[in-house]
Amino acid sequence: xxxxxxxxxxxxxxxxxxxxxxxxxxxxxxxxxxxxxxxxxxxxxxxxxxxxxxxxxxxxxxxxxxxxxxxxxxxxxxxxxxxxxxxxxxxxxxxxxxxxxxxxxxxxxxxxxxxxxxxxxxxxxxxxxxxxxxxxxxxxxxxxxxxxxxxxxxxxxxxxxxxxxxxxxxxxxxxxxxxxxxxxxxxxxxxxxxxxxxxxxxxxxxxxxxxxxxxxxxxxxxxxxxxxxxxxxxxxxxxxxxxxxxxxxxxxxxxxxxxxxxxxxxxxxxxxxxxxxxxxxxxxxxxxxxxxxxxxxxxxxxxxxxxxxxxxxxxxxxxxxxxxxxxxxxxxxxxxxxxxxxxxxxxxxxxxxxxxxxxxxxxxxxxxxxxxxxxxxxxxxxxxxxxxxxx
Amino acid sequence: xxxxxxxxxxxxxxxxxxxxxxxxxxxxxxxxxxxxxxxxxxxxxxxxxxxxxxxxxxxxxxxxxxxxxxxxxxxxxxxxxxxxxxxxxxxxxxxxxxxxxxxxxxxxxxxxxxxxxxxxxxxxxxxxxxxxxxxxxxxxxxxxxxxxxxxxxxxxxxxxxxxxxxxxxxxxxxxxxxxxxxxxxxxxxxxxxxxxxxxxxxxxxxxxxxxxxxxxxxxxxxxxxxxxxxxxxxxxxxxxxxxxxxxxxxxxxxxxxxxxxxxxxxxxxxxxxxxxxxxxxxxxxxxxxxxxxxxxxxxxxxxxxxxxxxxxxxxxxxxxxxxxxxxxxxxxxxxxxxxxxxxxxxxxxxxxxxxxxxxxxxxxxxxxxxxxxxxxxxxxxxxxxxxxxxx
Numbered sequence: 001x002x003x004x005x006x007x008x009x010x011x012x013x014x015x016x017x018x019x020x021x022x023x024x025x026x027x028x029x030x031x032x033x034x035x036x037x038x039x040x041x042x043x044x045x046x047x048x049x050x051x052x053x054x055x056x057x058x059x060x061x062x063x064x065x066x067x068x069x070x071x072x073x074x075x076x077x078x079x080x081x082x083x084x085x086x087x088x089x090x091x092x093x094x095x096x097x098x099x100x101x102x103x104x105x106x107x108x109x110x111x112x113x114x115x116x117x118x119x120x121x122x123x124x125x126x127x128x129x130x131x132x133x134x135x136x137x138x139x140x141x142x143x144x145x146x147x148x149x150x151x152x153x154x155x156x157x158x159x160x161x162x163x164x165x166x167x168x169x170x171x172x173x174x175x176x177x178x179x180x181x182x183x184x185x186x187x188x189x190x191x192x193x194x195x196x197x198x199x200x201x202x203x204x205x206x207x208x209x210x211x212x213x214x215x216x217x218x219x220x221x222x223x224x225x226x227x228x229x230x231x232x233x234x235x236x237x238x239x240x241x242x243x244x245x246x247x248x249x250x251x252x253x254x255x256x257x258x259x260x261x262x263x264x265x266x267x268x269x270x271x272x273x274x275x276x277x278x279x280x281x282x283x284x285x286x287x288x289x290x291x292x293x294x295x296x297x298x299x300x301x302x303x304x305x306x307x308x309x310x311x312x313x314x315x316x317x318x319x320x321x322x323x324x325x326x327x328x329x330x331x332x333x334x335x336x337x338x339x340x341x342x343x344x345x346x347x348x349x350x351x352x353x354x355x356x357x358x359x360x361x362x363x364x365x366x367x368x369x370x371x372x373x374x375x376x377x378x379x380x381x382x383x384x385x386x387x388x389x390x391x
Numbered sequence: 392x393x394x395x396x397x398x399x400x401x402x403x404x405x406x407x408x409x410x411x412x413x414x415x416x417x418x419x420x421x422x423x424x425x426x427x428x429x430x431x432x433x434x435x436x437x438x439x440x441x442x443x444x445x446x447x448x449x450x451x452x453x454x455x456x457x458x459x460x461x462x463x464x465x466x467x468x469x470x471x472x473x474x475x476x477x478x479x480x481x482x483x484x485x486x487x488x489x490x491x492x493x494x495x496x497x498x499x500x501x502x503x504x505x506x507x508x509x510x511x512x513x514x515x516x517x518x519x520x521x522x523x524x525x526x527x528x529x530x531x532x533x534x535x536x537x538x539x540x541x542x543x544x545x546x547x548x549x550x551x552x553x554x555x556x557x558x559x560x561x562x563x564x565x566x567x568x569x570x571x572x573x574x575x576x577x578x579x580x581x582x583x584x585x586x587x588x589x590x591x592x593x594x595x596x597x598x599x600x601x602x603x604x605x606x607x608x609x610x611x612x613x614x615x616x617x618x619x620x621x622x623x624x625x626x627x628x629x630x631x632x633x634x635x636x637x638x639x640x641x642x643x644x645x646x647x648x649x650x651x652x653x654x655x656x657x658x659x660x661x662x663x664x665x666x667x668x669x670x671x672x673x674x675x676x677x678x679x680x681x682x683x684x685x686x687x688x689x690x691x692x693x694x695x696x697x698x699x700x701x702x703x704x705x706x707x708x709x710x711x712x713x714x715x716x717x718x719x720x721x722x723x724x725x726x727x728x729x730x731x732x733x734x735x736x737x738x739x740x741x742x743x744x745x746x747x748x749x750x751x752x753x754x755x756x757x758x759x760x761x762x763x764x765x766x767x768x769x770x771x772x773x774x775x776x777x778x779x780x781x782x
Contacts, residue, residue, distance in 0.1 A: 002634045004407025009400075015650070016395025210631035213615045213639050220607030227603065240601035243393045247650065248604050256647075259406070259638065 002211055002260035009254050011147045012173040015247065017239075019175045020048075020137065023055040026173045030133045031091025034063040035084055037105045038096045039070070043139060046183050052096055052137065064088060066108075072275055072282070073100040073107075075119060075155045081108035082118060085132060095136040095171075099143020099152075099195075099282075102136050106151035106169045109134045122153055122162040131168035139180045141246040142192030142283060144199055144253025146174035154276055161276035162367065163268075176250065178242035186233060190341035191283025193229040193245060197222060198286040199252040203263040205297075205305060205375040211261050215308075218257050221248050222313045226337060233341060266373025267293045270383060273360035280350050287343035288350065292390035294331045297376040303327040305375075347390045357387040393602055393651035400645050402538045403564040406638065408630075410566045411439075411528065414446040417564045421524040422482025425454040426475055428496040429487045430461070434530060437574050443487055443528065455479060457499075462673070463666055464491040464498075466510060466546045472499035473509060476523060486527040486562075489583075490534020490543075490673075493527050497542035497560045500525045513544055513553040522559035530571045532637040533583030533674060535590055535644025537565035545667055552667035553758065554659075567641065569633035577624060581732035582674025584620040584636060588613060589677040590643040594654040596688075596696055596766040602652050606699075609648050612639050613704045617728060624732060657764025658684045661774060664751035671741050678734035679741065683781035685722045688767040694718040696766075738781045748778040 014022045027034060034056060043049045056063050066081045084090065085108060093112075095105035109132040111118030120126040136146045145151065149170055152163040184192070200218045224244055231241035251257070270293065271285040298306055303323035310316040310330020314337075320326050335345045344350045361383035365372055372378040378386070405413045418425060425447060434440045447454050457472045475481065476499060484503075486496035500523040502509030511517040527537045536542065540561055543554040575583070591609045615635055622632035642648070661684065662676040689697055694714035701707040701721025705728075711717050726736045735741045752774035756763055763769040769777070 001631055002407070002638070004409050006403065006405050006413075008403035012397065012399035013650075014397050016393070018395050022397075210635070212618065212635050213612060213642075216611030216615055217608045220611045221604060224604045224607055240392060243651070244601070244603050247393075251604070251647075256642075259404075260634070 001209065003208060003262065005259045007255060007259050008167075009147065009170060009256070011170050011254070013147060013176065013250060014173060015176045017177060017179060019177045020051055020055070023052065023137065023175060024059045026135055026175075027055070027061060027092060027094065028059050030135075030172065032059060032061045033089055033091040034061050035066060035081060035090045035093045035108065036063055036096060037066045037069060037081060037093060037101055037108065039098070039101050040067065042183070043096050046139075046180060048096065048137065048139065048180055052094075064090065069097065069101045069104045071100050072154045072161065072279060073104040075107075075153050078104055078107040078111060078118060078153060081105070082111040085112035090132065093132050093134045095134065096139070098138070098140025099145045102138070102143065102145035102171070103151040103153060105134055105136070106145070107153050108132075110166065110168050119155060121166075122164045124164075128168060134171045136171050136174040137180075138174060138176045138246070140184060140188065140192055141181055141249035142195040144196065144249050146171060146176065147250045147254040149255060150253065152272070159276040160363075161272045163272070174250070176246050178239055178246045181242050181246060182237045184236070186236075186342065187281065187284075189232055189236070190229070190343050191281040191287075192249065193225055193283070193341060194287045194338060194343055195283040196245065196249040196252050197225050198267060198283075198290055200225075200257065201290060201309075202265050202268060203257045203261060204309065205264045206261045207301075207375060208261050214257050214259060214261060219312045221252060221257075224248055226313070229341060262374045264373045264375040266375070266378055269364050269368060269372055270360075270386060273364050274352065277356055277360065278350070278352055280352070284343055284350060287338040287345055288347055288390050289386070291331050291335050291338075291345060292386050294334075295389055296382070296386045298324070298327055298331075300376045306330060347387070354388065354391060357384050361387065392600065394599060394653065396650045398646060398650050399558075400538065400561060400647070402561050402645070404538060404567065404641060405564060406567045408568060408570060410568045411442055411446070414443065414528065414566060415450045417526055417566075418446070418452060418483060418485065419450050421526075421563065423450060423452045424480055424482040425452050426457060426472060426481045426484045426499065427454055427487060428457045428460060428472060428484060428492055428499065430489070430492055431458065433574070434487050437530075437571060439487065439528065439530065439571055443485075455481065460488065460492045460495045462491050463545045463552065463670060464495040466544050469495055469498040469502060469509060469544060472496070473502040476503035481523065484523050484525045486525065487530070489529070489531025490536045493529070493534065493536035493562070494542040494544060496525055496527070497536070498544050499523075501557065501559050510546060512557075513555045515555075519559060525562045527562050527565040528571075529565060529567045529637070531575060531579065531583055532572055532640035533586040535587065535640050535642075537562060537567065538641045538645040540646060541644065543663070550667040551754075552663045554663070565641070567637050569630055569637045572633050572637060573628045575627070577627075577733065578672065578675075580623055580627070581620070581734050582672040582678075583640065584616055584674070584732060585678045585729060585734055586674040587636065587640040587643050588616050589658060589674075589681055591616075591648065592681060592700075593656050593659055594648050594652060595700065596655045597652045598692075598766060599652050605648050605650060605652060610703045612643060612648075615639055617704070620732060653765045655764045655766040657766070657769055660755050660759060660763055661751075661777060664755050665743065668747055668751065669741070669743055671743070675734055675741060678729040678736055679738055679781050680777070682722050682726050682729075682736060683777050685725075686780055687773070687777045689715070689718055689722075691767045697721060738778070745779065745782060748775050752778065
């Protein structure tokens with residue numbers, strides 16, 4: 001039976017070619033003292049930096065810049081941002097970039113209104129009562145952070161990568177222009193597509209029965225990704241396909257598809273250990289870990305849901321054979337799809353061997369209190385077996 | 392190309408068997424002076440009235456009651472409610488019922504913060520700057536008013552039925568317990584299912600190209616309705632099926648599925664004239680008008696989208712024949728589905744003849760400034776032809 005739920009996502013999404021024209025007014029709704037968070041040169045290369053500056057100047061905003069956000073964003077930069085906010089009375093944190101930039105901005109917005117160490121919020125040792133308002137201008141469709149409750153930060157000294165969900169993480173507004181994603185390199189484009197699909201699949205694989213509406217909406221979203229991902233790989237400036245992917249990426253992680261269900265998230269947690277240690281792109285790590293997870297859980301979960309996924313999403317014929325046959329064929333097709341996007345589907349293809357399996361599996365289990373995932377609850381030793389399957 | 396859009400729906404949805412336990416706290420977030428709006432005896436029969444009273448008493452709320460809301464809710468009752476709010480400093484309007492009750496409460500919440508005649512807001516002659524907060528406890532899944540921007544009110548002296556969209560119409564919170572829908576009579580259950588499907592179909596039929604994600608999500612929602620509607624007709628206390636329908640009904644009209652698209656809404660407008668004049672249930676009127684509209688627009692719109700609907704939603708084989716053949720078979724199957732729910736699919740089955748066609752068509756066109764619908768723009772004389780097709 002569908003489980004009781006509360007769904008409440010007040011983020012305002014402004015989407016399309018003309019969306020940035022709303023930025024100045026959206027900022028003004030919250031104030032004129034702004035911390036602008038971004039990564040490196042890419043937003044300057046595509047002219048977005050200048051456009052944001054124009055918007056800020058048009059309303060005579062005072063602003064501070066925090067740049068240098070890297071993939072798997074670092075806690076040290078978060079501390080810097082919090083310091084700027086507290087010293088200058090910042091009223092709005094504006095993230096311009098992808099998931100790492102937005103997740104950094106979320107940590108800053110929360111930390112700026114919290115007296116203690118923001119890392120304690122991530123570790124679940126403390127909670128905050130408020131946060132600075134947050135706006136985003138999105139340049140990478142992948143993390144879905146522009147509409148999600150999540151933020152993932154890595155503490156660099158011990159490569160500890162932790163995700164945190166909080167209503168205070170939901171942006172007040174997010175501006176999405178698919179054109180900003182035209183210049184994404186193929187590897188990042190593909191990794192983003194894999195990540196978006198993973199956000200859907202983590203929610204799809206649940207033991208909760210009678211969740212037909214969300215099942216079917218996610219199947220539609222996944223088919224949309226299967227259709228449009230190859231288009232943008234071949235034709236990076238295809239607005240229509242970029243738009244489908246960008247809007248899917250946003251909805252994939254906004255909690256709508258989670259309503260009434262318990263998601264799994266084992267693959268994400270197994271991948272977080274990979275990308276914390278090896279600095280592989282999160283999406284590439286997911287292309288490796290998700291099929292391995294599927295192979296491991298299939299005989300332990302019953303094949304029914306994996307077979308439904310195979311037939312409805314990947315078009316495996318229902319008369320192919322047993323449910324197990326259908327499910328395995330679905331996994332094979334999923335791997336084939338990832339390969340077609342030039343994503344690795346085995347650890348060795350990403351230059352990773354088995355030397356850290358025990359350490360990664362143990363930390364993964366420790367971070368979640370012993371049991372990884374919900375579709376099939378896994379122990380640290382299960383996790384080691386999944387890493388082995390991914391070799 | 393997907394058109395630029397803003398999506399912002401801050402309604403908090405509290406869903407499930409235990410959802411009413413949140414009511415007291417939700418009310419307290421806005422105040423303790425409450426106008427409770429409801430229909431007749433049904434909420435008393437199922438015990439919901441008593442539960443709401445308990446919640447109000449548990450927080451020592453002051454409250455006023457406005458009952459007697461009827462289907463196709465009347466403007467006169469709205470005036471009564473506004474009067475109560477203004478005289479007593481009401482802080483929250485609480486609707487307990489279905490779409491008519493919620494739409495009445497929306498009109499009251501807006502009118503209570505507006506100095507002039509609330510009907511001018513519906514006619515688009517004036518606008519308001521604020522509204523009272525609104526909460527809902529839903530007992531009929533159909534209108535989707537619990538999460539929508541819409542409210543439809545009928546001025547009884549001239550049977551003028553007008554819909555209004557406004558951000559002020561979005562409830563602050565809505566409580567949905569599928570169990571409250573168990574006692575709905577079969578006719579209302581079926582009419583609700585037809586209405587929910589119509590909210591999806593009005594958005595589905597668009598001339599905007601490359602709206603794949605929303606197309607596919609709506610197809611999934613429609614298939615969910617096709618699957619679960621017969622289940623609740625046969626087994627009214629089936630929680631799983633009632634829950635699927637209730638959540639689909641809520642999402643069908645919350646504007647998510649409208650993102651990037653221009654909906655049609657001709658069938659709704661043609662039906663509003665019917666139910667304003669004849670007091671037929673809105674859903675039953677839609678079961679008659681939607682297929683008639685489809686038949687009329689098919690040769691005028693190209694068959695492509697109607698054929699996509701036929702194959703993906705109604706399972707018409709792709710090799711049946713031409714796109715036209717497939718589209719017509721889809722319409723036939725849709726009519727067959729409505730008949731299977733004991734809904735009328737012709738006007739004569741609802742005891743309606745052709746005597747008011749010209750008057751209905753003309754008023755329908757007048758209310759929208761001459762052109763009805765967007766998928767194929769229709770004139771008043773087109774509307775007459777569609778009514779004739781529905782005979």
